[in-house]
Structure formats: C-alpha cells, structure tokens
Amino acid sequence: MIDQNMKQSVLENFEKVFGKREGIKTYFAPGRVNLIGEHTDYNGGHVFPCALTIGTYAAVAKRDDRVVQFYSVNQDRFGVYGVNLDDIDTINDQAGWTNYPIGVIWAFAGRGMKLDKGFDMVINGNIPNGSGLSSSASLEVLTGFILRDLYGFDVTNQDIALIGQYSENNYNGCNCGIMDQFASAMGKENNAIFLDTADLSYEYAPIKLDGAKIVIANTNKKHKLTDSQYNARRSMCEEALAILQKTVDIKGLGDLSIEEFEAHKDVLTDPDMQKKAKHAVYENQRTIEAVKALKAGDIEHFGELMRQSHESLRDDYDVTGVELDTLAEEAWKIPGVIGSRMTGGGFGGCTVSIVKDEAVEDFKRIVGENYLKKIGYEATFYTVEIGGGPQEI
Template structure:
C-alpha cells in the first residue's frame, strides 16, 4: 500500500499550496515522477571495483510532483517541512552540503553530458528513510533526472541515467560510490532482483522465491552518512591493491580482474589493509554469482550460508559493519524461518536485509523488539518490502 503522503493528487495540491506559480496552473499540468530505493541482496563494495552486485528496487520511494516552466531555474520544496532549495540551471554553483545537491548535481551532470534539460517547480515527498542504507540519494538523483529531462527522459537508457547519477554523486556531491544504487533505482524489475555487471552494465533479472519468502529490511536506528564515513577511504585502499597487483599482471584494471590465485601471488606486494580489502572484494564477486545459482536451484540453505559469509567478510575484512548491524544479524539468524541475513548497503550503520519465510515475519519482529534495544539502546524499524519496477512517470495511477 502506497503511503498517503505520496498520493499524486495530494502532492499536486500541496505544490499548489506552497508555490505561487504552481497555484495558478491547472492540476493536470503537474506531473508526478517516482524513483524507488533499493536493497542489495549481495555484492557489497564490489560496484566501484567493476564487479557484480544483486540489488532489488523496493517499494519505498521518492516522488516529485513537477510543474515544468520556461525559467532556467529549479525550485524544490520538501512536502514534510516546506523547506525549499533552488538553483539556476545556467549557474548551478558548487555543492552546499544539503539535500538539494543531489538535484543540482544531477542537473550539472546531465548538462555536462550534453542533455537538454528544463526548469521546474516541484515538491518532494518520500517514505524512504534517509541514512538507512537504502539509497535515498540515488532515488532522488533518478527522480530528478526524469524531472529535468521531461516525459521523454524515460527513453534515455537506464545505464546512461545511472552513469549520470553516479557522476553527480562522485564529482559534485563528493562520495566515490559505484553505479549500483542508481542502476537499481532506475532499472528495477518487479518481483526480481537483478544481477548487474558494474563494468559493462549488462544485467539480467533474478527471480526471487516469492511469495513464500519475503524481503525484510531491519533499519538499525543508527543513521549512516557516507560523506562523514570512511567510505571514500575504502576506494583508495582498493586502488592500492590494484596498483600492487598490476605490477605483476598489467592487464588488471580493477579488483574485478583478480582471482584467488593472483591475489595470493601478490600478497607480499601490498600492505595488510589493502590485502584485506581485496580479499573481501574477490570473494564477494564469487558469492554474487553463487547466489544467483543457488536461487535458481531453490537452494535456500546455500543462500543463507553465502549471506552469512558476506556479512562476516564485511565485518572482519572490509570493516564496515557496526555493533548495531551485527546485533541485528545475530538476532535474525537465531529465529527459525529466517533464511538469510546480512548488512545491506555501504555499512557504517544503516540496515540489514533478511530473507524470511512469510509465516515467520512476526517471530522476527518480536525477537528484534525484545532483544535489540537491550543490546544497543536503540529501536529498530522492521519493514516487509516488495521488489518493484524502476523509476518512471505516474499517469492515471500507473507507472
């Protein structure tokens, strides 16, 4: 069920109440675009290493009610607070450190890539929690890209829109993320995850074991903020590993190109931290491929083991987990009917993703509500999410 705050007619009226220009326009001139968040089933910190990932777009999303204008200016108001951000398309200026940067950065990246974009007035509403590791920033970028390009923007290939969003995040906002989040938000497939090759951007849908098994997100209540985290350091550490390995094998351009044998052969060429990071990425790429095979075979026991290995690797080798995320995984895996659990997203706080048998979701919720506050002092939020289609325009209630 869609959050009432995201109802298209409500958003149109809210924009008309906040913006004088929109107030004078007929409601039919105000269009609504949506872009979902995502969970990553497996394949963490592999995307900026040209590797494999398996995300799913989820039914928590950002919506923009948009009135196109002839002005070379973008004005966006937050539905919840009325706070407004704006910029001129011909003088976007540097990042300000606020949420409007994700809109401005997308506009900058689109123009730099040669796309014609338009000004607009908009209101932004979301049921996608910020800082939960569910890619609210990528969803805002993908919604903004369509709003800036106009109704024909859906014809721009998903990969191109994802690359634009990644450039906005890397070069304008300053987070050296990969392309997974934007691609999942733009190109999600209902009832499926997608296996994405982050080098070629080739992808294929991966059927999920629905409806018997559900995707359940547990938000730790510990907010994640990438700019303030060690996320960018991890990229540098991976680059150190690549540089060391390339001394022996110059064909290596990214950790995607490294297997266990080559990594072992170059162990003494790199520092200990770089080796740990590379060890995670090489094994994680293999886990993504193995998870696809296990899902196709209906081998959920193996999926559970792969999720567990991924979480341990992220905790011990990549060092991006947290006591809160570890507690959520421990609690979840103690509940009968929880098939798999691991942190999802970059880590440093945020959420876990759990594959749970439909009739055991209540048991998981009860266990988390009973045990998690005592272990962490925090309250977790538990959400049963659907895998949905990627970003698009809403017309007559249909995306």
C-alpha cells in the same frame, strides 16, 4: 505498486507551496536493497540488487524563467530552496538535500543537455533517510527521469543511472559505484539484477521466495557516506589494485578468482589493505555463487552466503559496527531466518533478511527486543516487495 497517498501528498503540497494547479506532473523512482555483493561495485565486481516498491515521489511543473525551486515534505523545516540555472556550477553547502537534484541538472548540462527554463519540484519519500536503501540514488534517478520527460532529452534509463552516479561522484563528492542508481533506474518487478559492474552487462533473475519474505531492519543510526570512511575504503582498494597490477593482468579486483588472489596476495604488505582486497575478491565470487544457488532453487545456500558476506564486511572490510552486527547476529539465531546481512555502504543503515512467513513476527519481536536491550534505542522493521523502475504516475 504506487502509493496513492504519497502521490496525493506531493500534489497537495505543490498547490500549497507553489500555488499552482495546472501543468503539474507526478513521478516515482524506487529505492533499492542489495541482496548480496557489497562494496564490489567500484571494484569491477558483481552485485545483486533489486528495486523496491518504496521510493521517492515528485510533483513537478515547468516555469517561465531560469529558476529551479525545490521543496521536500520530509524536510519541511528546510523550506523552499531556489537557485538560478546559471549559478549551479559549484556545490553550495546551504543547498542541503537539493544538491542531489541540482547535481543531476549540472551533469545533464555537462553532456550538452541544458535546460532552457526552470521548474518547481515537490518531493516526498517513504525510504527512511540515511538508512542505506538509496534515498539519494532514488532522488537522482527521479530527477533524470523527470528531465528526460519534461525537456525531451534523448537518454535511456541506463544513461540516467550513469549520469546520477557521475553527479554524485563529481558534484556531491561521494565516490559511490554504479549499483544504487542502476538498481533504481533499471528495476523490474519481482526480479533482482545480476550486474557485472566491470562492463554493465546484466541479467534479470526472478526472485521466487515461496513461503518467505524480504525483511529490512533499520538500525536507525544515520550514516552519511561522504562524511564516513566510504571514500577511504575505495582509495585503499584502488591502491591495492595498482600494486596487484604489477604482477597480474587485471583491470579490477573483481577480475581475480579466489585462487589467483591467494597466489598473489602477499604483494600487499599492508595487512589492512590485504583484508580490504580480500573482501572485494571473495564477495564478488560469493555473489556469482549466490545467483547460481538462486537459479537452482537452493535458497538455503543463498542464505548461508548472505551470512558469509556479513562476516566478511565485519571482519575484513570493517564497515558494519555494533548496530548492524547486533541485528545480523540476533537474526542468525532465529529459526526460520534463511539469511541475514548488512546491506548498503555500512556504518549504520540496514540489514536485509530472508525470513520464512511463519517466522516474520517472531523475527521482528525477538530481534527488536534484543537490539533495544543492547543498543539502547529501537530498530525499525519493514517487510518489502520488489518493484519496478522509475515512472510517470
């Protein structure tokens, strides 16, 4: 479901900004929402995301020199940012959002896929920025897909996901797991991806929501993961793993069953560390159970597991905050809401809810009114559909 207005926008802006009409190609890569399995992807656990029909659009044309130039319709005040391909070895704070595509170019080069010539690129996205729906991963996957197409590099979509994650970890300094890039690169229409992040084995699971919709609610509280507690959570889980590995043979927290964790948890003498590890273990098992429930057509149990997931992210992992809690807790009160939870890294961003068709308007109105009353500014609601992966358009 390509938005032709978005495609037209990047083409018109390309002509306006760069003055070219010939040799322009247009592309799209989706954002994602994670239905369940949060903060498990860097702990060797399972995740269950799906690509969305909203995402990032680009118009691109190759240049005859070694310069790459970027312009974002969403951030037009930033203007055009250009850099020579020979000057991208270290991140430049002045480069702003362009450090995401530059990081991907840098990561490709590190694998021997160096650009001989630069390019001009205009992007426009309809993923709300800072919403936790993976605008950064969408941009990374989009860039990788473009590099493959324009320069003929021999990489798969899965490679593009891994390169995007590597660039975000090592160029942009955010220790994200693989889920976001994988969901964007490997998305399949009307399917979520049941992914084991320990070995990247995955299967597509059809999402049949007869008589229900997926509704995203955005707190409109911006989050920036690299400046948040995200990296601290990951470090604490790594520390917990190292301690547990002295008594049990595991490669990641995702290897533990609930019974095994309960049997060995007391070696984690720091109560906060024990709670963080508990979330990683329990959330992984919840995700496995949720996919079984979905396959069995038990959407009500899936919804209950979504609720448990949010409560664990609130009480054990401590990544929700009053805004996300308000959206989830108000949603749980509405008849016709099958399940609701925070999605993404947390500290702001969005909730994802499965809502019966007849309850969608009431859900948006009542949750919206109560959120405004409690938080003091409005939440934004989107009814979304599950889309496919990156493509040339």
